[in-house]
Amino acid sequence: MTQASAAASRPARPSSAWTSWGQWLALITMTLDHVARYLATDAWGMGWVDSSVGRIAFPLFAGMVAWHGLFNTRDPLRYARRVMVIGLVAQLPYHLMPREAIFQLNICFTLGLGLMAGAWLDRLTTRMESGALGQARLALETLAIAAAWYVAGFWVEYGHEGLLLVPFFMLAIGQLHRSGDAFMARLEAVSACLPILLIAGLMNSSDMAKSVTVATTLVVLLLAAGACRLMPPSPITMPRRMWLAWYPAHFAVIAAILLATGQAALR
Template sequence: MTLQAAMPAARHPSSAWTGWGQWLALATMTLDHLTRYILPNAWDLGWAGSSLGRIAFPLFAAMVAWHGLFNTRNPLRYARRILVIGLVAQLPYMLMPRASDAFILNVCFTLAAGLAWGAWLRAQADRYRRGERKGHWLALGAAASLAIWALLGEWVEYGHEGLLLIPLFMVAMHHLNRAGDTLGERLLATAAAVPLLLVAGQMNASDMAKSFTVATCLAVLLLAAGADRLTPRVPTAMPRRLWLTWYPGHFALMALWLWWAGGLGGIG
């Protein structure tokens, strides 16, 4: 019997939690954007965006990483689908009022690039373990990908930290899902989660925003560690068309509202 055959197969985790995650991600994202772009400053609702609104991005990143790791045979094709949504959303996204005039690509570009990077790194590591890739070529490829990360991070929403989130989620989820009962395996899985939490803690300015981002990441890591088996299926599944069109659609509606309200002399 070979060593590979003797090792227990990794448990395929349940994705039932992502049904709840979809509704929560859309709700918190929309709340964040409404408080940031639409509602008058006089309402003083910035706290909502700095708390509940900070759940959306790490939750989107976690679901993309989860599906890319456990549920799709072609992560790059999955990344391309996310990229198409980003291309459609870019124009209405650019119409949102901002403090800076710098050109920024919307969050779908961050998610697509992060998934592509994470999938590529996993593929290279697998080839190295199988003896199909020399160590120096692996190091060279990793260095080149870091150079691309350094450049791309200046152009995408959530920047360098946002690009790191999906690859780090994939590493942590992989180890947590495969961890056995021995102390060494548990310690290794815990160590794999630390970089993700450190990066998540650097993504926002306020302590409240950091807390919500880190707490979201922790919740998903617990799901990867086995809590996914305790999650019931969502009573009402997210309609696929709604899931695919909400991001560009809600930006388009907000752009129309801002144009109409501006024509009436503003709402603030």
């Protein structure tokens, strides 16, 4: 098969218009979750936020990172590094949030490291088919990835389960996008969705939080299965600077309020 015919046989890149809605929803639900968790008192009556709308943000962020890593960037590793640069900027105000852990890396590191693992997983089949990856090299790389996942899982937000969300999203979304109309292809695509749904169900403790996380994951998978074609772009495009700055900026505001009220976790 020539390069031209191989390119013609690949599925067209799917529409990413839905991510313009996803950006607004992810920032709003994340901010509500953090306000309810770190600032709200019992008198505010926001205790329900953490186990409901607050559980939308992380799987939605992970789904969008996986989507862009597959379809909208030529270099997923560079994209992952940009995500973690945002995490570095946000780490100091994030560290001031009251929590049990003495030290924890914020969600940008969870997403960035997950994207690195997902990029490795996405290229694995191609490298094996081309003969560029022998069995010994595959075993060595797999061992290194597993060791990094085990160690990093103790230090990042959402832990070991969170680190698996982006690579499993990439596995499922990629399979759904590439699958044709044949029964076996559809069956393989459905099978590829099972790991991400399992992880989404394991990530939280309460039934409400589990349900919201799994439902959000299912919506992203439905978009990958073709529903993305039905989504128009958001009428209000989020400014790029706002998208990049909101995560560290909103933590800085919360940290300033906590410092002013003497509630910051000075460790």
